[in-house]
Amino acid sequence: MGFFNRNFDRPGPGVAKDAPRKTGAARFFEVLGRDYGSFFKASLLCILGYLPWTLLVGIGVLGQNMIFTLVGGLVGGVIAGPALAGMHDTVLRSLRDEPGYWWHVYKRAFKNNWRASMAPGALLGVLTAGQLFMFWCLTIGIVSLDLVSAALLALNLLITGMCLPFVFGQLVLMDMNFLTLLKNSLFLALGNALWALLMAAVQIVYWMAMLLLFPMSVLALALLGFVPVTVFCQQIAWRIMDKVFGLEDQFRKKREAELAEGMQE
Numbered sequence: 001m002g003f004f005n006r007n008f009d010r011p012g013p014g015v016a017k018d019a020p021r022k023t024g025a026a027r028f029f030e031v032l033g034r035d036y037g038s039f040f041k042a043s044l045l046c047i048l049g050y051l052p053w054t055l056l057v058g059i060g061v062l063g064q065n066m067i068f069t070l071v072g073g074l075v076g077g078v079i080a081g082p083a084l085a086g087m088h089d090t091v092l093r094s095l096r097d098e099p100g101y102w103w104h105v106y107k108r109a110f111k112n113n114w115r116a117s118m119a120p121g122a123l124l125g126v127l128t129a130g131q132l133f134m135f136w137c138l139t140i141g142i143v144s145l146d147l148v149s150a151a152l153l154a155l156n157l158l159i160t161g162m163c164l165p166f167v168f169g170q171l172v173l174m175d176m177n178f179l180t181l182l183k184n185s186l187f188l189a190l191g192n193a194l195w196a197l198l199m200a201a202v203q204i205v206y207w208m209a210m211l212l213l214f215p216m217s218v219l220a221l222a223l224l225g226f227v228p229v230t231v232f233c234q235q236i237a238w239r240i241m242d243k244v245f246g247l248e249d250q251f252r253k254k255r256e257a258e259l260a261e262g263m264q265e
Contacts, residue, residue, distance in 0.1 A: 035094040038102040042090040043225035049083025077125015085117035089172040161200025162189035165237035
């Protein structure tokens with residue numbers, strides 16, 4: 001575990017106390033450059049968490065067995081969900097400039113979120129497994145789509161990509177049941193449709209490129225993994241969720257209360 005605990009006794013990264021936050025591309029590259037080490041380690045764990053999904057869904061797709069593919073996506077998604085929640089938690093802590101030692105915070109967040117993340121992970125696993133199965137069948141010519149079917153498939157992809165950052169963002173930031181989580185995510189996505197469509201488009205293009213360039217993309221996947229797409233999407237999603245729920249103010253008050261309590265002790 002030395003890889004994760006390295007420099008644990010050194011001060012964590014942070015920003016000047018009253019420094020104004022950058023926005024847009026400047027903020028993206030600032031966060032990416034400052035906390036890439038933490039992002040990389042969280043992404044590596046996320047990739048490892050997705051190995052069962054990749055294996056099971058890959059067997060189902062190559063064997064042209066839709067039932068096995070969907071069941072594999074469900075089982076693999078349950079396993080991958082906590083790791084994906086850990087990835088989003090790491091990015092969101094960076095976006096709100098929360099100091100701390102990554103491995104210590106990651107373990108605590110994982111312990112708090114692993115159970116709640118299993119159902120969203122399972123749903124995402126099934127959806128993406130079905131999408132991959134359909135694209136494989138289209139590629140090898142087993143099935144063909146009419147206009148209506150193609151539109152439904154595109155809508156499925158877009159809705160998944162539009163809601164995913166909100167689902168895992170709310171999951172690691174707030175305490176709510178699964179149905180409320182899905183309902184809120186859909187409302188947030190539809191209420192901010194242009195931004196949500198941009199998030200979906202980036203995710204689709206990024207993961208499609210990784211898939212189409214395989215195996216040449218293996219090195220890029222190892223080095224980048226979930227990092228650029230998660231940082232990009234959560235930079236947008238965090239701003240929207242903070243506007244709706246006032247999260248920044250809530251976390252600030254929580255930190256101030258913890259600090260005051262610590263000083264009293």
